[in-house]
Amino acid sequence: MKSIVFFLLILASFSSFSQNQIQPGLIGFDVIRDDIPRGKVDTVKYTSKTVGNERTTTVYTPPLYSKNKKYPVLYLLHGIGGDEFEWLNGGHAEVIFDNLYAQNKLEPMIVVMPNGRAMKDDRATGNIMASDKVEAFATFEKDLLQDLIPFIEKKYPVIIDREHRAIAGLSMGGGQALNFGLGNLDVFAWVGGFSSAPNTKSPAELVPNPEETKKKLKLLFISCGDADGLLGFSKRTHEYLEATNVPHYYYPIPGGQHDFKVWKESLYNFVPLVFKESK
Template identity: 60%
Template sequence: MKPLLLASLITCAFTPFTSAEPEPEPNPRKGGPIELGPDDKPEFPDPPKGFDVKRDAIPHGSVEMVEYDSKSVGTRRKMSVYTPPGYVKERKYPVLYLLHGIGGDETEWQRFANPEVILDNLIADGKAEPMIVVMPNGRAQKDDRATGDIYSHAPAFEKFEKDLLEDVIPFIEKKYSVKTDREHRGLAGLSMGGGQSLNFGLGNLDRFAWIGAFSPAPNTKQPQQLVPDPSKTTREIKLLWLSCGNKDGLIRISRGVHDYLKEKKVPHHWSVDGFAHDTPEWKSAFYHFSQLVFR
């Protein structure tokens, strides 16, 4: 790994899921001083109260832990899979692959952000399409636990592209009743997973038509690398979502992508709300993204 990239990852400071406010003084582990531009404003209002609270009077989906043989990693791996309320094999469903941050694993989204609860509520209200959500482990190495120096695992996150395309997706399409065309396959993630979503999604538009990056980390490729052919991306993308909190020192990364997309006239959503690099930010982004994907 190039020293500059490793240094960037070490200083990017993925903050574990927390709703605490960031320090008032600039913190180099959070990306440095924050300077907001004219486009850095919310596209949507904050989610309503109770959007992430389980409602007893509605149907619920389920989450199960599954194991698959990863040929690319050379070991048996785990991922969490959400199936929507009323899931039946007689119906084909779209699939969203949802990626975690550098300090997380296949349980991170469910443990802290309740995507299954958010989706149950949205589906019950007719605001989201019934979908399958796959939450894999984006750390493609044999010991994929988030232990020790988590920043040293950065190369394994880059290698996950092969595991995702060649092992995870084929397993899901064999085990679950899913639609297998690009128009019904999405990829989204937070922080390190947000960078992965942009890198892998925009790099494989023949596989993904719906892409979301929630406060993407420094693993994100340069905009010119992500979208070398703006006209092609414009033709093929169904949804390209970028969001970040205005208290997040990493905002310059996603803003750089936004600025490039805006210059090249590539349609996309750019939303900057009042949160930080934290759980409320990712819950909010998932809430809004879920109402747009597959629609």
């Protein structure tokens, strides 16, 4: 089967790409293998001036990680009921990354999985739909830009420019990724929204200047299960991008629900495209 990257290179002039150009998750892509090198996951604390306390993030460093090398960074966001451990506990993201590295499909990168609920009581307990907890997902934009990214860039050997920063997320985190990524093209050049939730801004708000977005954005990846009740939020964004000729991937996953089966397959397809220049 031809790789996803092959299709990106050949079809880069199209405004969107159908699901037939995306590779479904192969059997075992999310299963731990004992015969390959593995990356490492650390739980790290950083000071948030935005929130006014210490916050926790998890950080994945790739196999053969070296402090003497510079890396790009992917910020990977969770959903409304999750936290900084959701992509690890529910999505086994580190396993997916390890297996893709073993197949030589990824550019070496650091992956930061923060808590996207920027408030002092940032656990997903009680009424997760309470107004203050929902609002905290919007507040996270300031925490991300002013607190977390500077911390990561001081603690880890990362390349400090927009071309080497990516952001993606699932559900509520998918909305955050589209809002923050497309709203800060001076910070991020690679953006992915998986099953993006109602917190996603309207398409005209996300991309008020299509020509600027086309010039600055390296990749925009939008996916959702086609049986997901939230599909409309992804579909309307896709339709606007198509109408304004903004290149992007649109990947409605056949039969997909609002669950980790869809989000893992989305991650599996998104990350091999990140930090790779199309020619």
